[in-house]
Amino acid sequence: xxxxxxxxxxxxxxxxxxxxxxxxxxxxxxxxxxxxxxxxxxxxxxxxxxxxxxxxxxxxxxxxxxxxxxxxxxxxxxxxxxxxxxxxxxxxxxxxxxxxxxxxxxxxxxxxxxxxxxxxxxxxxxxxxxxxxxxxxxxxxxxxxxxxxxxxxxxxxxxxxxxxxxxxxxxxxxxxxxxxxxxxxxxxxxxxxxxxxxxxxxxxxxxxxxxxxxxxxxxxxxxxxxxxxxxxxxxxxxxxxxxxxxxxxxxxxxxxxxxxxxxxxxxxxxxxxxxxxxxxxxxxxxxxxxxxxxxxxxxxxxxxxxxxxxxxx
Numbered sequence: 082x083x084x085x086x087x088x089x090x091x092x093x094x095x096x097x098x099x100x101x102x103x104x105x106x107x108x109x110x111x112x113x114x115x116x117x118x119x120x121x122x123x124x125x126x127x128x129x130x131x132x133x134x135x136x137x138x139x140x141x142x143x144x145x146x147x148x149x150x151x152x153x154x155x156x157x158x159x160x161x162x163x164x165x166x167x168x169x170x171x172x173x174x175x176x177x178x179x180x181x182x183x184x185x186x187x188x189x190x191x192x193x194x195x196x197x198x199x200x201x202x203x204x205x206x207x208x209x210x211x212x213x214x215x216x217x218x219x220x221x222x223x224x225x226x227x228x229x230x231x232x233x234x235x236x237x238x239x240x241x242x243x244x245x246x247x248x249x250x251x252x253x254x255x256x257x258x259x260x261x262x263x264x265x266x267x268x269x270x271x272x273x274x275x276x277x278x279x280x281x282x283x284x285x286x287x288x289x290x291x292x293x294x295x296x297x298x299x300x301x302x303x304x305x306x307x308x309x310x311x312x313x314x315x316x317x318x319x320x321x322x323x324x325x326x327x328x329x330x331x332x333x334x335x336x337x338x339x340x341x342x343x344x345x346x347x348x349x350x351x352x353x354x355x356x357x358x359x360x361x362x363x364x365x366x367x368x369x370x371x372x373x374x375x376x377x378x379x380x381x382x383x384x385x386x387x388x389x390x391x392x393x394x
Contacts, residue, residue: 093384094328094344097377101348105355112355119237121354122347124305126229126242127152128320129346130298132328133250135321136342137291140254141266141284142333143188143195147203148295149318151177153311154210155299160219160309163300167222174296181292185284203318210311217310221303229304243343250339253290263287267335316367323374324349329381348373 105121106113112121131152138145145151155177163170184202188195231238254260262283265273270280298317303309326332327348328341352369 091329091338091341093377093381094338094341094348097327097373098344098348098351101351101355101373105351109355115235115237119232119239121351122237122239122243123350123354124302125239125347125350126246127298127302127305127314128317128324128350129243129246129343130294130301131314131317131321132324132342132346133246133339134291134294134298136250136325136328136330136337136339137254137263137287137294138195139267139322139325139330139332140263140335140337141185141270141287142335143185143199144322144332145199145291146196146318147199147206148321149315150203150206150210151181151292151295152299152302152314152317153309154206154213155296156303156306156309156313157210157213157219157299157311159225159300159303160221161213163225164220164222178289178292178296181295182285182289185288186281189281189284207311214309214311217308219303219309221307222300225300225304226307229301243347247340247343250343254337254339259286264335264337267333267337320346320349320370323370327374327377 109117111117131148135145135148155174158170158173158177161170162173184198187193188198229238233241252260254263262273262278263286265276265278266280266283266287273283274280299314302314306313324345325337325342326345328343328345329338330336330342349370352373356365356369
């Protein structure tokens with residue numbers, strides 16, 4: 082039986098989420114309810130948005146080590162300027178997205194390692210966030226709070242929003258012409274250039290789109306927490322990378338899966354939320370998330386080897 086790589090990218094993340102969810106329901110049957118699911122996936126939306134942002138960067142063979150600090154910066158903007166002076170807050174976000182596009186241009190033109198440039202930018206975003214909010218504070222915009230705490234019927238808001246994020250980004254990355262050429266840049270950018278596309282513009286556009294999703298992540302996070310601080314999303318850098326890899330993405334080759342990335346984000350959120358729900362130390366939460374990633378990667382490697390054996394027969 083032949084197993085395609087695309088099928089593997091979707092089956093493994095979905096199976097890992099299903100197994101973890103079944104274990105949670107077995108250990109805590111009360112979570113098998115609207116309220117229980119809402120608590121378990123409470124932080125899924127901002128993590129999913131940050132994971133999609135990281136996925137876009139990885140689609141062009143880059144890696145963003147400033148994702149966590151940038152989301153924290155966006156959260157601080159949302160809790161301060163976006164609340165008190167919406168016009169200024171929107172302008173700051175537009176400027177931040179433009180800076181992200183500029184980072185993509187600099188990396189391409191100067192042929193710099195993305196991890197070095199984005200690591201340097203992490204200090205910039207972190208410093209700006211501290212200047213804006215030296216101590217935890219601010220307040221979430223009313224509309225952001227309303228949106229993130231809405232209670233649609235049957236399915237909690239976090240799951241509904243995650244499905245929408247997966248559907249929209251799947252269309253952008255996998256179905257649109259823009260998504261095809263972006264993945265082409267990750268696969269073989271010279272072929273894209275020979276086809277007449279500007280790799281420089283594509284990288285700038287990809288980074289700008291990633292910045293946009295990261296901005297949405299910061300706003301969603303503030304909508305859930307009602308306030309912000311400069312370190313509120315530092316873990317999102319590693320979580321976003323882990324979510325992409327867990328969801329079937331790879332560091333090179335433009336091989337990404339938007340639906341898988343969202344499922345990966347949901348899996349990591351579920352692991353962290355369940356352990357928090359059980360009042361277990363955050364140190365164990367990180368360990369559990371890492372263990373899930375290792376197990377899923379080992380399973381994916383095994384299935385890939387089986388696929389290669391089938392092809393060689």
